[in-house]
Amino acid sequence: ISPSDALADLTLGILWASTFYAIGMIWTVLSLIDRWRGPHGTGEINFMSVIAAIILSVPWPVVLIITM
Numbered sequence: 001i002s003p004s005d006a007l008a009d010l011t012l013g014i015l016w017a018s019t020f021y022a023i024g025m026i027w028t029v030l031s032l033i034d035r036w037r038g039p040h041g042t043g044e045i046n047f048m049s050v051i052a053a054i055i056l057s058v059p060w061p062v063v064l065i066i067t068m
Contacts, residue, residue: 021060028057 001009032053037043 024060025054025057028060029053032056 029050033045033049036049036053037045
């Protein structure tokens with residue numbers, strides 16, 4: 001593989017991994033908010049709850065293991 005092709009392959013791999021990571025973050029945010037709303041959906045979710053869910057979704061593999 002030529003150096004330019006190797007760089008393109010590396011860039012494409014990083015972009016794919018970043019895409020899957022972002023999808024995991026979105027899924028984790030929605031899962032956390034749904035969990036915090038409670039079984040009947042009556043829990044109050046405000047702006048700070050959403051920000052907390054976004055921050056907690058950064059290490060989403062760990063969060064998914066804990067919430068399962």
